[in-house]
Amino acid sequence: VRAHPADYELVAPRTLPAVLSLLAREPGAWLPIAGGTDVMVQYSAGRLLSRKLVSIWNLPELRRIDITAGEIQIGAGCTYTDLRAHETINREYSLLASAAA
Amino acid sequence: MSESPQGHAKSEISFTVNGKLETVHVYPIERLLDVLRHELALTGTKEGCGEGECGSCSVLIDGTLVNSCLIPTLQAHGAKIVTIEGLASDGRLQLLQQSFLDCGAAQCGICTPGMILASLHLLKKTPQPNLEEIREGLSGNLCRCTGYMQIFEAVAEAGRRGAAA
Numbered sequence: 083v084r085a086h087p088a089d090y091e092l093v094a095p096r097t098l099p100a101v102l103s104l105l106a107r108e109p110g111a112w113l114p115i116a117g118g119t120d121v122m123v124q125y126s127a128g129r130l131l132s133r134k135l136v137s138i139w140n141l142p143e144l145r146r147i148d149i150t151a152g153e154i155q156i157g158a159g160c161t162y163t164d165l166r167a168h169e170t171i172n173r174e175y176s177l178l179a180s181a182a183a
Numbered sequence: 184m185s186e187s188p189q190g191h192a193k194s195e196i197s198f199t200v201n202g203k204l205e206t207v208h209v210y211p212i213e214r215l216l217d218v219l220r221h222e223l224a225l226t227g228t229k230e231g232c233g234e235g236e237c238g239s240c241s242v243l244i245d246g247t248l249v250n251s252c253l254i255p256t257l258q259a260h261g262a263k264i265v266t267i268e269g270l271a272s273d274g275r276l277q278l279l280q281q282s283f284l285d286c287g288a289a290q291c292g293i294c295t296p297g298m299i300l301a302s303l304h305l306l307k308k309t310p311q312p313n314l315e316e317i318r319e320g321l322s323g324n325l326c327r328c329t330g331y332m333q334i335f336e337a338v339a340e341a342g343r344r345g346a347a348a
Contacts, residue, residue, distance in 0.1 A: 087209075087210035087211075087212050087213045088190035088191055088210055089190070089191070090191065090210070090211075090212040091191045091211075092211035092212045092255055092257050093211075093257075094211075094257050094258065094260070115255070117253065118235070118253035118254060118255065118258075119235050119253055122214065122235070122252070122253040122254070122255065123234045123235060123253070125212065126214065126233055126234070126252070135212065135255075137255070137257060137258055139258050140258075183322065
């Protein structure tokens with residue numbers, strides 16, 4: 083059974099601070115969505131329980147892979163393609179790059 | 184469709200499709216695939232699995248290859264979208280499309296628009312791809328007819344003909 087799009091609220095604040103203040107204002111109420119590989123599949127199948135969604139797509143602060151001496155930080159907005167294309171991840175964590183196929 | 188009791192409002196969402204500015208009045212979460220097909224009558228973009236596995240609904244958004252079945256339309260606001268309808272101009276096929284024809288790379292046609300957009304995306308980055316690069320570039324696109332070899336050959340041929348130029 084397909085979901086009815088009118089049942090869902092989706093907002094796209096333009097900045098990370100605006101997203102964070104929305105999440106802080108109503109803790110637990112909003113489901114972040116970026117690429118949609120899970121959320122949109124659940125939505126299409128009529129199985130998406132969260133009715134309030136906030137887009138975190140196109141927020142550059144979340145689309146980063148930062149390498150420091152001891153760790154790699156992968157932003158929540160990074161795509162599988164970003165992982166597969168990243169030189170250090172391919173060299174040091176090849177299983178992660180393969181898993182992102 | 185019946186009105187939902189707690190119905191949220193539709194939004195005005197604007198983007199460029201194949202160079203033309205379009206404004207649609209849709210629910211923000213509606214799939215871009217459905218909006219392209221039903222609101223804009225661009226039925227070249229196909230629905231295969233509807234789960235982001237098969238790549239039949241591939242379009243380019245700001246130059247990135249995406250599955251339009253996974254994109255809520257709101258996320259395309261302000262973006263530049265290219266669909267299969269945007270490739271031919273003045274009734275003339277692009278070199279890449281002609282290569283698909285010449286190599287017999289299209290059979291039932293459901294995967295073909297996505298295959299061609301994925302190939303275009305690949306050729307932009309890698310103008311003369313080898314077989315391994317073609318396999319990687321088309322790894323998100325499934326075909327149930329051809330067995331892939333004609334498709335891979337069409338992309339290699341398009342590279343040799345200079346389709347990326």
